[in-house]
Amino acid sequence: MQTSLPPSFLATAKAADAILRKCVHCGLCTASCRTYRLLGDERDSPRGRIYLIKDMLETSTAHPAIRQHLDRCLLCRACETACPSGVEYGRLFEIGRQELEQRSARPLLDRWIRRALRMTLPYPRRVQHLTRLARIIRPLLPRNYRDNLPLAPPAVAHGWPQRRHRRTMLLLEGCVQPVLAPAINTAAARVFDRLGITLLSARGCCGALSYHLSAIDEARGFMRRNIDRWWPVLERGAEALIITASGCGAMVRDYGDLLRGDPCYAAKAERVSALARDPCQVLMQEDLDPIRAATDVRPRIAFHSPCTLQNALKLTGVTETLLQALGFNLVAVQDPHLCCGSAGSYSILQGSLSRRLLAEKVKHLEALRPTLIATANIGCYQHLRQKARVPVKHWIELLDPATAPAA
Numbered sequence: 001m002q003t004s005l006p007p008s009f010l011a012t013a014k015a016a017d018a019i020l021r022k023c024v025h026c027g028l029c030t031a032s033c034r035t036y037r038l039l040g041d042e043r044d045s046p047r048g049r050i051y052l053i054k055d056m057l058e059t060s061t062a063h064p065a066i067r068q069h070l071d072r073c074l075l076c077r078a079c080e081t082a083c084p085s086g087v088e089y090g091r092l093f094e095i096g097r098q099e100l101e102q103r104s105a106r107p108l109l110d111r112w113i114r115r116a117l118r119m120t121l122p123y124p125r126r127v128q129h130l131t132r133l134a135r136i137i138r139p140l141l142p143r144n145y146r147d148n149l150p151l152a153p154p155a156v157a158h159g160w161p162q163r164r165h166r167r168t169m170l171l172l173e174g175c176v177q178p179v180l181a182p183a184i185n186t187a188a189a190r191v192f193d194r195l196g197i198t199l200l201s202a203r204g205c206c207g208a209l210s211y212h213l214s215a216i217d218e219a220r221g222f223m224r225r226n227i228d229r230w231w232p233v234l235e236r237g238a239e240a241l242i243i244t245a246s247g248c249g250a251m252v253r254d255y256g257d258l259l260r261g262d263p264c265y266a267a268k269a270e271r272v273s274a275l276a277r278d279p280c281q282v283l284m285q286e287d288l289d290p291i292r293a294a295t296d297v298r299p300r301i302a303f304h305s306p307c308t309l310q311n312a313l314k315l316t317g318v319t320e321t322l323l324q325a326l327g328f329n330l331v332a333v334q335d336p337h338l339c340c341g342s343a344g345s346y347s348i349l350q351g352s353l354s355r356r357l358l359a360e361k362v363k364h365l366e367a368l369r370p371t372l373i374a375t376a377n378i379g380c381y382q383h384l385r386q387k388a389r390v391p392v393k394h395w396i397e398l399l400d401p402a403t404a405p406a407a
């Protein structure tokens, strides 16, 4: 793609220019784009959005319509995986979104809603109080909020293991996950305990919500605070930072890049990113016999692989292979690369599109009558639970007798 970006914003121009020049307009990415498949508008396809961003950067003007098309993007990065030319769509999109935010202010209500999300969701206590209140006033809420109101979490049957092993790893508990699905982290701690590894709790929001709502400085603040909290434990020999939510995992894997320009945190951020692991990566390296011995129920599973697991962490097929190695029966799922429509705050901010994407995804997941749906990200877990007729679990829960389905 030929470009003529003005030199006025040199900081981002080079990066954007390099990405744009790789695009050969072939359109192979469009088939993997859920918004294009749904809306049939080129401006809601990856290629169309690339053109819109290019035009904005070249002309230094932000046409009001561009915001609508960028806001509709799930940032699932399925297009990036499909692109034969290696166009880093996600990176270009973030550059474009930042430019747009700086050039044209959002309407007041939109800004207010986004600010409210940033002020509540990253803080577990606020999430807890808010969900309690929202359940009481549920009938009065607008549909987007009513539909996204989390169902009550399943009870946690057992607490964290008390044994202490020589091998330790950190476990990022996350912000909404301990409130909406506390059994996931407990199950992870119990599964790793069975393998002779103690998981030590690491608190804090990864910063993804702020980052994807364009509050970049706020996101960097979360990252720095997390590094300060986690660093002493990593220095004492924790082998890895386990992250059960693939969305948070993808964010932490980017800490090194995002704090590269900060002389105080760059080296530490790089190390934290290098130590971040999805639990499937660790389990694939361990002797699984203690887990096999502990669980005897093997339900038929439809596995929903989150976009962040596939396109950001590049772990397509790893969890599925692990579950099959443990004897689970995985049913085939149509279009497993397509997003469920959760996408962070997308289900709230783009409620109607998100509901359509969810309906189609659940139809595909339930087509072969699984006993349950398993996934690997708190956002997808919560979103799928709104519509699925079978139980939804994080896959790690299936490996712990306390949270696995009963025979």
Ligand code: SF4
Residues within 6 Å of the ligand: 022, 023, 024, 025, 026, 027, 028, 029, 030, 046, 047, 050, 082, 083, 084, 085, 086, 087
């Ligand atoms: S992003 Fe990649 S797949 Fe899409 S049009 Fe450009 S080169 Fe083709």
Ligand code: SF4
Residues within 6 Å of the ligand: 032, 033, 034, 035, 036, 044, 045, 046, 049, 072, 073, 074, 075, 076, 077, 078, 079, 080, 089
């Ligand atoms: S990130 Fe997802 S929704 Fe956005 S353009 Fe790419 S495929 Fe489409």
